[in-house]
Amino acid sequence: MSHDEVPALDLVPLLDHIATALASVRDEAALVAAMGDIMQRIIDVEYVAVFFLDRSTSRLRHVFARGFTEEERLEAERTAMDRHVGDVFCSQQVFHVPEVAIESDPSAQLSPRRHTVRSRLTLPLVGRGQSVGAISLGSTRPESFTQTHITLLSSVASLAGVVYWNLEDLKTLEAQLALTRAQKEELRRLSTPLLEIAPGVLLLPLVGRMDTARADQIADRLLSAVSQRATRAALIDVTGVEAMDAASVSALAAITRATKLLGAECMLSGISPASAVQMTEHDIHLDGVSTFSSASNALVAAMRRS
Amino acid sequence: MSHDEVPALDLVPLLDHIATALASVRDEAALVAAMGDIMQRIIDVEYVAVFFLDRSTSRLRHVFARGFTEEERLEAERTAMDRHVGDVFCSQQVFHVPEVAIESDPSAQLSPRRHTVRSRLTLPLVGRGQSVGAISLGSTRPESFTQTHITLLSSVASLAGVVYWNLEDLKTLEAQLALTRAQKEELRRLSTPLLEIAPGVLLLPLVGRMDTARADQIADRLLSAVSQRATRAALIDVTGVEAMDAASVSALAAITRATKLLGAECMLSGISPASAVQMTEHDIHLDGVSTFSSASNALVAAMRRS
Structure with a gap:
């Protein structure tokens, strides 16, 4: 699909949808679902993946997958940091391959289905200046991704980064509230030694x-x-x-x-x-x-x- | 200005700007500045106001004002809950007056300059289902606000609501962390009575x-x-x-x-x-x-x- 064939995106409803979907997110599962839905509205391609950083293991979790078998998803998760997804995560730079030369793409060997990927776009998920994950899209047609797609997906990634930290802060806050309660109880016991x-x-x-x-x-x-x-x-x-x-x-x-x-x-x-x-x-x-x-x-x- | 005269908004850069501006917000002043900037990119009108709820007093603070003298800003803040801003805040409904009949507008009496407002748009700021403020725009021309403006501004209000709660959570988290530290120190002292x-x-x-x-x-x-x-x-x-x-x-x-x-x-x-x-x-x-x-x-x- 050439640049000219990109369907005109109706951007006002798109922004409305992005704002409404992200504003209603209360947990990670909802964020992942909203991201998958928004990405599909921007561009409908065969392969979509969202990776979030797992802070405890410093590895990428493959939290959203479209077009992957479960086996492929697990393999993509296992090797994520060693592939272009890891490079994008570490460099915070967009990785765009408008036309994948099949024989030169190492990930084509990952799965027999992978040989169909002819264009690829991977963007970093960044929040508060820190990499928190990546989104990756693959199309069976070359030159699927225009500059408009890249800009729109980058904007979604930025907003998702905001929501991601919001959820992380809420988790930290809950843990702190539990700790404060436990300490208060302990203080109560310690305060009257008799x-x-x-x-x-x-x-x-x-x-x-x-x-x-x-x-x-x-x-x-x-x-x-x-x-x-x-x-x-x-x-x-x-x-x-x-x-x-x-x-x-x-x-x-x-x-x-x-x-x-x-x-x-x-x-x-x-x-x-x-x-x-x-x-x-x-x-x-x-x-x-x-x-x-x-x-x-x-x-x-x-x-x-x- | 009639509906047809609305300048075509270049929406891809606008979404990019919204995402970048909101993602870099770290405190309330930055959020307010980003909102003022984004609103001006959507529509450039003479009067712009952003109100945030002050939880301790249950009143609206007038945190951003364009086209207001300081005296007018203070008066608008003092009377906010009693005017249409307060109605919008409480009802969470958009308030749009395409053509203000000057003699019937009570707020025209607030200030000699106010008689110039010929169209008015006020939107609720809602986050997590709760009203957290309102944004209000006034134009000296009738019918300044199209449905596109209303949808775009509503989207910005939704995203601002997300960032607003993010900042509130961070404040709560900081207070909790300080409390945890103080409790820990107190526990340390209480734990070895000698x-x-x-x-x-x-x-x-x-x-x-x-x-x-x-x-x-x-x-x-x-x-x-x-x-x-x-x-x-x-x-x-x-x-x-x-x-x-x-x-x-x-x-x-x-x-x-x-x-x-x-x-x-x-x-x-x-x-x-x-x-x-x-x-x-x-x-x-x-x-x-x-x-x-x-x-x-x-x-x-x-x-x-x-």
């Missing part, structure tokens, strides 16, 4: 940041432990706690009062000078709470009172 | 999951504390630790041996039956390490030996 350090004496060594949400967790955990076990004294050590805001200091004072209401003695150790200043400034009282400079001193006192 | 529970006696109450990475952290923290302080005994309580794998149990045994090499006694309390079975199965020995059923018992023993 152990019975002597018969009837609970120790709560607090480390890290303190805010009102964490103070609530601590209150829940400590008060239920105090009421469930025969707790005589609860020792809260805040040596490892970073700067507390006024609300956290106030919440901590509330925890000590609640502990006393449950009938256990409450001891606080390791209050930082900054927190002590905040308590006096905000008029927060720790009435009846014994305070100690260290957990060690507090424990000695707890032992003596037993 | 306190001096009696003169010369360090207590390390471990809670949560144990793996070899955490065992390494614990080793670092405990061994440097033992060597820096006059430590007589180190008490590792693993009551709060979930199932340990063989590697973690082995790492824990290594920590106890290293502690002994530094000249401190090492005590382990709260080993779960499952961990004990694993130790015997994997032939892991805790030679010279005193083990206790509870932290309380271990502490009593540590006190006695002082």
Whole structure:
């Protein structure tokens, strides 16, 4: 088919179709299907292939195939990086053979059907400057691909590259959200270490940041432990706690009062000078709470009172 | 300008330009600039506006303006939701007025310059089925907008919607990555709570999951504390630790041996039956390490030996 015989593409509906198809893509399968459909609207040739990079193996996956038997598809996938597809992927350059000399085409040997390919066009799929795959078209007629086809297919490849990264970002985002949830759960468990350090004496060594949400967790955990076990004294050590805001200091004072209401003695150790200043400034009282400079001193006192 | 006078758009370079411009967008400013540029290539009219939804305020931001004074832009932004722009945003329907009757157009009163708008086209910006903004064009000539313009601009709006969400996802992803890092740092601090529970006696109450990475952290923290302080005994309580794998149990045994090499006694309390079975199965020995059923018992023993 010569250049002049290229059917006039109705470009306004084509652009409309491209935009609508790509905008509705939610996963890789939909992207692959949309690309295959769009390519066929641009030019209907016998062989069409879409390759996506598999980041974990650095190999090309043959995600879309028209005109290939399953055996041929697998073979094309296996050898992709070693053929012109791999060259296009690596160089990010268009590879166009308007007239394939059958005897000189090494891929003609891949399959008995391949000898019919008389023109070939392979384009890189690039997104954010990175190669993410390739699209490859083969026609049984020489000179099937005009400059218009090449430009249109390049545009589709660019837009597909945008959507490809969109899907990758969504996958990364999902993984990050799952990780954040898991870490949050782990933080929740780690944030209230509670152990019975002597018969009837609970120790709560607090480390890290303190805010009102964490103070609530601590209150829940400590008060239920105090009421469930025969707790005589609860020792809260805040040596490892970073700067507390006024609300956290106030919440901590509330925890000590609640502990006393449950009938256990409450001891606080390791209050930082900054927190002590905040308590006096905000008029927060720790009435009846014994305070100690260290957990060690507090424990000695707890032992003596037993 | 009548329908017939619309200049023939050279659509292949236009699609090429759209694809190239949108594929290179990395932030909202670039998206807005690309949209303004693409719209001008499709139709060159006097007034062009792009609105994006501000999710935090549920109002429309006027992010691109051609033909507006800054005062007019601000006024158009302030009133956007109450005018046809807001209707288009909410209904996701195209709003096309081929011939504006000047006296009946309420927005003609907004500004003395507005009386010149004789045809108007406003399209929704939709991504993933959600309204994310609108684009609005105004011409001083009646019947400026043909069906071709409307289809082309709709396609651009669809593709812009894809890129818009891509940018939103990237913002969310960055926030999630920052959160993950902060949580990881917090977890690191919380995972090795260390306190001096009696003169010369360090207590390390471990809670949560144990793996070899955490065992390494614990080793670092405990061994440097033992060597820096006059430590007589180190008490590792693993009551709060979930199932340990063989590697973690082995790492824990290594920590106890290293502690002994530094000249401190090492005590382990709260080993779960499952961990004990694993130790015997994997032939892991805790030679010279005193083990206790509870932290309380271990502490009593540590006190006695002082």
